[in-house]
Amino acid sequence: MKIFIGCSAADSLTLDTYNLCGTLIRELAATPDVDLVLGGASSGLMQLCYQTFKDCGKNVTIVLDKTRESEALNYIEDQVFVEETTFDRTKRCYQESDMAVFLEGGTGTMTEILGVREEVRTTNRDYPIYLYNMTHLYDPLFQLFKEGVKRRTISKAESTMYMKEVKEVDEVIRGIDTFKITHMKGENVK
Numbered sequence: 001m002k003i004f005i006g007c008s009a010a011d012s013l014t015l016d017t018y019n020l021c022g023t024l025i026r027e028l029a030a031t032p033d034v035d036l037v038l039g040g041a042s043s044g045l046m047q048l049c050y051q052t053f054k055d056c057g058k059n060v061t062i063v064l065d066k067t068r069e070s071e072a073l074n075y076i077e078d079q080v081f082v083e084e085t086t087f088d089r090t091k092r093c094y095q096e097s098d099m100a101v102f103l104e105g106g107t108g109t110m111t112e113i114l115g116v117r118e119e120v121r122t123t124n125r126d127y128p129i130y131l132y133n134m135t136h137l138y139d140p141l142f143q144l145f146k147e148g149v150k151r152r153t154i155s156k157a158e159s160t161m162y163m164k165e166v167k168e169v170d171e172v173i174r175g176i177d178t179f180k181i182t183h184m185k186g187e188n189v190k
Helices: 015-030 044-055 066-075 086-095 107-123 139-151 156-160 169-183
Strands: 002-006 035-038 060-065 079-083 099-102 129-132 164-166
Touching: 002 015, 002 086, 002 107, 015 044, 015 169, 035 044, 044 060, 060 066, 060 086, 066 079, 079 086, 086 107, 099 107, 099 169, 107 129, 129 169, 139 156, 164 169
Parallel strands: 002 035, 002 099, 035 060, 060 079, 099 129, 129 164
Antiparallel strands: none
16 A cells, blocks of 8 residues: 655754654554655655655655656656646555545645645545544644634534544554455555
8 A cells, every 4th residue: 555645845943843743754654555745855855754664675765846847857767747736646656545644744734734634525535534633733724724613614524524533643553454454355555
């Protein structure tokens, strides 16, 4: 199976955040039959994801937008897609993967979270989305959904559907194992 990991490309994360995310990245990379889909890999947590999965002998799919097309030459051993825009990049990451895990990130990551969530909502695809919220970065996002329910712009059911907040590495690994058992039975894992 393939996991889309959305995360920061910034090299300025705190050491604590980098280490917390690194723990999950290492566990994901060590999980049998799990490969990576990533929207770039040249810096920050993205680079850590890429290198950790490669060090574990995993397949990596890199999806770049046109502005980063020259980076494709850095990934000659990997499957690489170059898309016109960042919207197209997010869509391709979603299409190439079986589930998503979002780590710490900035506006690009937050856009990916909402874009993937909306695509899952409108297509009814069984596609787990995990937000690794160990530092509470995404608390305001969950609060926004609660406010939407209060204002009746989001139904109560939809406010908690499609995304799962996780704060422990084991929660994500259990989710992957459950998904593999229920969805990949008898199939070749991607």
